[in-house]
Amino acid sequence: MPNEISYPFSADSAGGGQQMVSQQQWQYLARVLGKDRVDFRLDPTSIDAFSLPFTAAVVNGTSVTVQPGRAFVGGFYYQLTATATLSIAANSGSTGRIDLVVLRADLSAGSVNLAVVKGQPAASPKPPALTRNYGGVWEMPLHQVTVPAANGALSLVNVMPFDTYETVAVPWNAVQAASYRANGSFVIDMDSNNTDTQSEYWIGRDGNVISRDLSTSRGYTPSLVNVNVDLPNANKTGRWRWIAPGMVYFSVYLKNDWEDTGPTRTGASTIGVTLPTAAHGATGQVVKGILRNPNFNGGLPNVVDIHAEVAQSNSGQTVLSLLYPNSTDPSQGLDGLRAIPPLSNLKISGVYEAATFN
Numbered sequence: 001m002p003n004e005i006s007y008p009f010s011a012d013s014a015g016g017g018q019q020m021v022s023q024q025q026w027q028y029l030a031r032v033l034g035k036d037r038v039d040f041r042l043d044p045t046s047i048d049a050f051s052l053p054f055t056a057a058v059v060n061g062t063s064v065t066v067q068p069g070r071a072f073v074g075g076f077y078y079q080l081t082a083t084a085t086l087s088i089a090a091n092s093g094s095t096g097r098i099d100l101v102v103l104r105a106d107l108s109a110g111s112v113n114l115a116v117v118k119g120q121p122a123a124s125p126k127p128p129a130l131t132r133n134y135g136g137v138w139e140m141p142l143h144q145v146t147v148p149a150a151n152g153a154l155s156l157v158n159v160m161p162f163d164t165y166e167t168v169a170v171p172w173n174a175v176q177a178a179s180y181r182a183n184g185s186f187v188i189d190m191d192s193n194n195t196d197t198q199s200e201y202w203i204g205r206d207g208n209v210i211s212r213d214l215s216t217s218r219g220y221t222p223s224l225v226n227v228n229v230d231l232p233n234a235n236k237t238g239r240w241r242w243i244a245p246g247m248v249y250f251s252v253y254l255k256n257d258w259e260d261t262g263p264t265r266t267g268a269s270t271i272g273v274t275l276p277t278a279a280h281g282a283t284g285q286v287v288k289g290i291l292r293n294p295n296f297n298g299g300l301p302n303v304v305d306i307h308a309e310v311a312q313s314n315s316g317q318t319v320l321s322l323l324y325p326n327s328t329d330p331s332q333g334l335d336g337l338r339a340i341p342p343l344s345n346l347k348i349s350g351v352y353e354a355a356t357f358n
Contacts, residue, residue, distance in 0.1 A: 003016075004016040005018065006018070007019075007020075007021045007025060007029070008020075008021055008029075023107045023110070023135075024107060024134060024135035026075060027074060027075035027076070027105075027107070027134055027135065027138075028075070028134060029075070030075030030076070031074065031075040031134075034072050034075075035072075035161075036071075036072060036073055036074065036140040036161060037071065037072055037161045037162055037163045038052075038053050038054060038069060038070070038071045038160050038161065038162045038163065039053070039069070039070035039071055039072060039077075039163060040052065040053045040069070040070070040162055040163060041162070041163045041164055041165060041182075041184070042162045042163070042164055042184060043164075043165070043182060043183040043184035044183050044184055044204040044205035045183060045205070049158070052069075052158070053067070053068065053069025053070065053071075054066055054067060054068075054069040054071070054080070054142050054143075054160060055067040055158075056101060056142070056143045056156050056158070057156070058153075058154045058155070058156060059085070061153065061154065062087065062088060062090065062154075063085050063086060063087050063088060064085070064086045064088060064101060064116075064143070064145060064154070064156065065083055065084065065085050065086075066080065066083065066084045066085075066086065066101065066114060066142070066143075067080075067083055068080045068081055068082060068083065071103055071140065071160075073103045073104075073105045073112050073138065073139075073140045074105035074112075074132070074138030074139075074140070075105070075138075076105050076112050077112075078103055078105075078112040080114070084114050086101060086114060086115075086116050087116070088116060088145055088147060088154060089116075089118055089147075090151055091121065091147045091148065091149060091150075091151060091152075092150065092151055093121050093149055093150075094149050094150070095121040095122055095123055095125070095149050096121065096122075096125050096146065096147060096148045096149045096152070097118070097119040097120060097121040097122065097125045097147045098119040098125045098126060098127045098128070098144060098145065098146055098147065099116055099117060099118050099119050099127075099128070099144075099145040099147055100116070100117040100119070100127055100128055100130070100139075100141050100142075100143070100144060100145070100159075101114065101115075101116055101141075101142045101143040101144075101145060102114075102115050102116075102117055102130065102139040102140060102141050102142060103115075103139065103140045103142060104131075104137060104138070104139050105137070105138040105139075106136075106137050107135055107136060107137075108136070114142075115139075116145075117130075117131075117139065119147075121149070125146075127144055140160070140161070141159045141160060141161075142158075142159070142160045143156050143157065143158055143159060143160070144156070144157040144159050164184055164185070165181070165182050165184050165185035166185065167185065167186040167187070167188060168181070168185070168186075168187055168188070169187070169188040169189075169190050170187060170188070170189060170190065171190050171191075171192035171193065172189065172190075172191065172192060172193050172195070174187050174188070174189035174199065174201050175201070175208060175358070178201050178203050178208040179208065181203045182203070183203055183204055183205065184203070184204065185203050186200055186201065186202055186203070186211070187200075187201045187203065188200050188201070188214070189201065191215075196218075197213050197214075197215050197216060197217075197218055197241075198213070198214040198215040199212070199213050199214060199242065200212050200213075200214055201358075202245060206245075206357060207357070208357075208358065209245045209246070209357030209358055210242045210245070210357065210358045211242070211244065211245050212241075212242055212243055212244060213241040213242045213243075217239040217240060217241040217249075218239065218240050218241060218276065219237075219238065219239055220238040220239075220240060220276040221233050221236050221237075221238060222236050222237075222238040222252045222254065222273050222274050222275075222276075223236070223273070223274045224254070224263050224271060224272070224273060224340070225271070225272040225273070225274065225319055226265050226266055226267070226269040226270065226271055226272055227263035227264065227265060227266060227271055227340075228263065228264050228265075228266055229263055230263060231254055231255070231256060231262075231263060231340070235254065235255040235256070235257065236252075236253075236254050236255075237252070237253045237254075238250065238251070238252045238253075238276060239251050240276040240277070242358075243351065245357055246280075246353055246354050246356070246357050247351060247352075247353060247354065248276065248277060248279075248351065248352055248353075248354050249349075249350070249351050250275065250276050250349065250350070250352070251347070251348070251349035252273060252289075252346070252347065252348045252349070253345065253346070253347055254273070254340065254345060254346040254347075255345040255346075256340045256341065256342060256343065256344050256345065257343065258342050258343075259342055259343060260342055261342060262339060262340045262341060262342050262344070263339065263340045264338060264339040264340075265336070265337070265338050265339065268336075269336070270321045270322055270323065270335075270336025270337055270338075271321075271322050271336070271337045271338070271339070271340070272319040272320055272321050272322060273308065273319065273320045273322065273346075273348065274318055274319055274320075275310075275317075275318055275319065275320060275352075277354050277355075277356070278316030278317060278318045278354065278355040278356065279310045279316065279317045279318070279352045279353065279354060279355060280310075280316065280317075280352075280353040280354060280355045281310060281311060281312055281313030281314065281315060281316060281317040281355070282312070282314075283312060284309065284310055284311060284312035284313075285309070285310040285352045285353065286307060286308065286309050286310070287308045287320070287348060287349065287350025287351070287352060288305075288306065288307065288308065288348070288349075288350060289306035289307075289308055289322075289346060289347055289348030289349070290303055290304065290305065290306055290346075290347055291303070291304035291306055291324070291337075291340075291341075291344060291345075291346050292344060292345050292346075292347075293341050293343075293344040294343065294344075295341075295342070295343050295344075297341035297342045297343060297344060298338075298339050298341035298342075298344075299327060300324075300327055300341055301327065304324050304325075304327075305324060305325055306322055306323070306324055306337070306346065306348065307322075307323040307324070307334060308320040308321070308322055308323075308348050308350075309321045309323060310352065315355075316354075316355030316356070317355070320348065321336065322336070322337035322346075323335065323336060323337065324337050
């Protein structure tokens with residue numbers, strides 16, 4: 001017999017190709033093609049638990065009924081066509097236990113069947129481990145059964161894995177393409193025209209949202225507000241990326257290389273910096289920064305702690321207000337930043353909740 005085996009082919013060959021496959025060989029193959037799951041696609045819409053496949057209920061205090069359903073288990077397809085009843089072993093002891101209702105693929109028996117895996121009683125009981133052996137027994141969990149001490153009332157928790165929609169990719173126009181995908185699926189924008197960045201989109205209950213940027217961060221040019229003069233664009237750098245739905249990481253670098261002047265606030269307002277995308281204002285938000293002032297210009301220390309605040313508001317906020325500790329009397333707390341001193345630079349970075357999802 002050759003050391004190299006491959007299958008399935010239309011006929012056996014001297015090179016190890018096989019026409020027929022064993023149960024174990026089929027399991028190796030099928031497990032690569034599909035993972036354990038209930039054959040029922042979930043989406044983010046509301047669902048009644050009792051309408052799910054394999055719904056279970058406690059009956060007579062000692063048994064569990066399981067409703068019909070279909071599943072893929074250990075490389076084999078299974079269908080339950082009528083309600084099944086499983087007995088749960090009594091527990092008259094002083095400590096509880098946790099059992100598992102599973103689908104068990106048993107290659108020696110040549111079938112997939114419902115089974116109960118009995119747990120060990122303990123003061124803090126844990127579910128029993130699943131058995132998963134290629135060519136032997138392979139189990140997929142359906143329900144966790146809490147079996148209290150002194151024959152207490154049984155309770156159930158659904159722990160079965162379900163099917164969901166596959167992820168697809170598009171070269172561009174992900175927002176438009178996403179409108180044709182089902183709720184509960186992902187679309188990856190490959191940015192094949194190199195006009196933006198590669199991103200992952202989630203189509204869910206809240207609509208089409210960017211779940212994360214997958215490649216390099218996005219650039220933007222921050223602006224100073226409430227100042228007599230802004231810095232040149234060449235001296236302002238901003239980077240940002242979506243790190244989760246509605247969550248943004250950003251960083252800003254502002255450099256004042258003028259030797260004897262710089263942006264100073266106008267009126268009583270504090271100096272502000274614009275964000276790459278509007279922040280949610282429901283609670284107000286704070287990120288941090290530092291002002292490096294090596295020449296001690298403007299009566300400020302060489303390094304100044306900066307607090308950047310998103311104002312609390314019912315609408316999205318596009319500006320961070322810059323605050324710093326009072327430089328002459330720390331007991332006075334924080335003051336609004338009045339100037340970006342000559343030959344200084346400002347760095348701000350952090351994570352904030354955005355006002356929109358994309």
